[in-house]
Amino acid sequence: MVDLPAYLEERRQKVEAGLSKHLPPPTTRPFILHEAMRYAVLAGGKRLRPILCMASCEAAGGNPDNALLPGLAVEILHTYTLIHDDLPCMDNDDLRRGRPTTHIRFGEANALLAGDALLTLAFEWTSRVPAPHPYPPGQVALELAIGAGSQGVIGGQVEDLDAEGKPVNADLVDYIHSHKTAALIRAATRMGAICAGATPPQLEALSRYGECIGLAFQIADDILNVTSTPDQLGKPVGNDAALRKLTYVAVHGLEASRIRANALIDEAIAGLCLLPGDPNPLAELARYTIHRSK
């Protein structure tokens, strides 16, 4: 069995140290930009995406340290999406993880540019990671670009914004969740698998694992937005409903949302039998995805 809290804490510390080391120091020019980048990235958080990237590499028989830099890239790319999402022309949020959002703290232009710079830096990092045989050498960066691009995360954001205030629609909420949230988590698990030189069926299993827990993660977020308190969540609750956001809960209700999230976790775990490494950390991480309190 896995001592999940200890495992998460050990890996989280590795991620924090890596981020702090690899982000440009605040003492290099342009100072305000580097300060804003570090403010947004080094704000805590669960670091689930890099932890999943490393765990996927390990489960596919690789050394998890080989997946650290790609995992850090996924994390700062995730941070850029949060900075841009929070901007006034998007969700217009003032608070994130209990602190002022980046544009409140550094101004809109610097927040926009800090997001752009983190997105760019994610590709600087991944382009330094050659994929092992039999993958093409640029495969790690390519997975990140596809997951984050117009037919990945950004596609989900566009449809999410467009859907606000419109009638609920089951197909559309599936599209939004699978693109806005699952695409990047799937990219993280695929990148980990590739760093291990996974076989095609192993890559496919980890890809589906990432997809399933990504969807379950977003459904859990939708549930927490209804059932949690601002103190627990570190941000306002109930704003999905106020903004008439298209959520899984709005379409299917709380009970059906819980059932679906559990079914996705079961499916994610079922595929792990194809992997050469210990499946327990990924199985525990899958369950944690929906049983967290924030």
Added chain:
Amino acid sequence: MVDLPAYLEERRQKVEAGLSKHLPPPTTRPFILHEAMRYAVLAGGKRLRPILCMASCEAAGGNPDNALLPGLAVEILHTYTLIHDDLPCMDNDDLRRGRPTTHIRFGEANALLAGDALLTLAFEWTSRVPAPHPYPPGQVALELAIGAGSQGVIGGQVEDLDAEGKPVNADLVDYIHSHKTAALIRAATRMGAICAGATPPQLEALSRYGECIGLAFQIADDILNVTSTPDQLGKPVGNDAALRKLTYVAVHGLEASRIRANALIDEAIAGLCLLPGDPNPLAELARYTIHRSK
């Protein structure tokens, strides 16, 4: 000698065809985003960056077609910087190349996301281009990431915004120009050299060539902003002064600006003798950089 207008037109058509082919079609979801991306990219323009990328590859002894995809990536990355620069929280421009800017036509959120998607797509394209021996396989994408990042283009943008309305400062205008404009043009010429498998001295010559013409290009832009008409330029003129932008002309005056631009072009051309291929296209392109009317 080179028939420059015919050369530019032939290469420009190749670039236009490549962009139209490789950009996501407007018939794929998310429709509005892909439409916005194509609207911003396929708006004409000189396509100097991809032409320089291909010409650098050829001058270093390579096949220019090998540098087409990296060149296209530089071009769409350049377009993303224009979209984000035009946003209300940045320069707040309504007009670009005689047409409404992307956020005027598609709304701020879609413009922000179209810029993000083009930046991401630039790395999807470059991560498909392996660098030849002796370069590490991810070197093409890495050059683009470094040129576009917080210590490249974005660094220049941050300092440019910060400098508005402040006293003129010769060091600062050099920093802004070398980062905001020259860094990406230098990345284009370096990527072309790398695609040709250039030797270190050849890479260095093309790197310095890109740096020099990038600086000259921006000084020429500063000059045109003072001396041109809106009809010639396709955008308002004199707005640098109105915004109290830090330009080379504001610091050094028109005459000294012209002298400096010419000296940079001479330096760029002088280094071309190290290259195995025909230096004439690059020499003509260098002169064109400062003798254009828009």
